[in-house]
Amino acid sequence: MKLAFRNACFSLSSRRLNPNPNLPLRPFSVRTASKFSVSPSLRRLGTATLCSASMAGGEGHTQPPPPSYPPLEKQFEGFRVQLDESGGLRERIRAVVMEVESTARIMHASLLLVHQVRPTPEVLERPKAQIGVLKELYNRLAEVLRECPGQYYRYHGDWRGETQTVVSHLALMHWLETGNLLLHTEVQEKLGLNNLEFGLDIEDYLIGLCFMSNELPRFVVNQVTVGDYDCPRKVLKFLTELHAAFRMLNLRNDFLRKKFDGMKYDLRRVEEVYYDVKIRGLTANDDSTGETTKQEQQQGHV
Structure with a gap:
């Protein structure tokens, strides 16, 4: 009796769920229902998508774009400009230093005559005339360095050898005249050098x-x-x-x-x-x- 009642109920429900009796009705189970369940991660993804879509549709809620960093080429382009400027400055310094070197050679050639039998005033006449030329050249060198303040020791090696030679000639000339040592301040005065901007x-x-x-x-x-x-x-x-x-x-x-x-x-x-x-x-x-x-x-x- 119970078995017949159960079969009648099943046949009635199957007709309602499956109006087409030609297609068989697959049995519905808990395992089948789990296939159609939505995972929590998908639910969160869908919620975030809907929220972003709603914010994008609204006015005044646009997010700022991420900061743009300078490209590598732009950085090295700045390096190229700096190196070109430094190279041009060195060429101008070297042009003046070559004139200083030439003047120092003239002084040395004249001072070598002191080792011969000649009066000292006669020997020192030509080297002393070159002191004014050296003073003018060092003033030109100081003008070039004013274009790059604070960079004295960066370019100092371009003229230090020639300056040492000039100091030796001036000191020898001073000793031949007076028998005393030429002081540091006296050399600066002869060459017109300034302690603050361009000194010795x-x-x-x-x-x-x-x-x-x-x-x-x-x-x-x-x-x-x-x-x-x-x-x-x-x-x-x-x-x-x-x-x-x-x-x-x-x-x-x-x-x-x-x-x-x-x-x-x-x-x-x-x-x-x-x-x-x-x-x-x-x-x-x-x-x-x-x-x-x-x-x-x-x-x-x-």
Whole structure:
């Protein structure tokens, strides 16, 4: 009885769900229903899509675009412009430095005549005329550097070698005239250099003095040859004081230290000439001179 009632109910429901009796009705189960269920992730995706669509349709709710970064080509284009400007500036600096170098060669060629039998004022006449030319050239160099303020030491290597040579010539000329050392401020004044914008580097000044000391041993030998037997004493006194002054500096192992080490060999050569002249009795042998000579010898071996 129960089985017949169950079959009648099933047949009635199947007719309602399947109006076409020719097509069979597939049995509906829990496993089949799970296939048509929507996952939570899909529900969230659909909700986000609807929200974004509704916001896009509204006015005044557009999001700003992401920030755009400069491309690689734009960055290197800026580098190219900077390098071109720096290269053009170096060419202008080098053009002035070449004139400084040419003027320094003229001064050196004239100063070499001091080793011959010629009066010192006559020898120094032509080099002294070049000081005004050097002053004008350094003023031109300063004008070029005003275009790049704060970049003095970036381009300093383009003219430091020539400046050291100029300092050595000026120091030698000053010593030949006065017998004293040319000071740092005096060199700046001769060349028209300004401490604030375009000054004379201290190391360039010191290296120039070392270059100047290299010329003194030869000068001493040539002066003794022509009969000036008091010249070794004067040069020995000057080099001893200069060497002692350099010893006050804490020099690193660089080019300046190497040039200073060469100064002691210049001092030794002058000492040998002075000793020979002294032993031969060609110099004055009074008490004051002997006392000064003894002190100079002791300082020379420090």
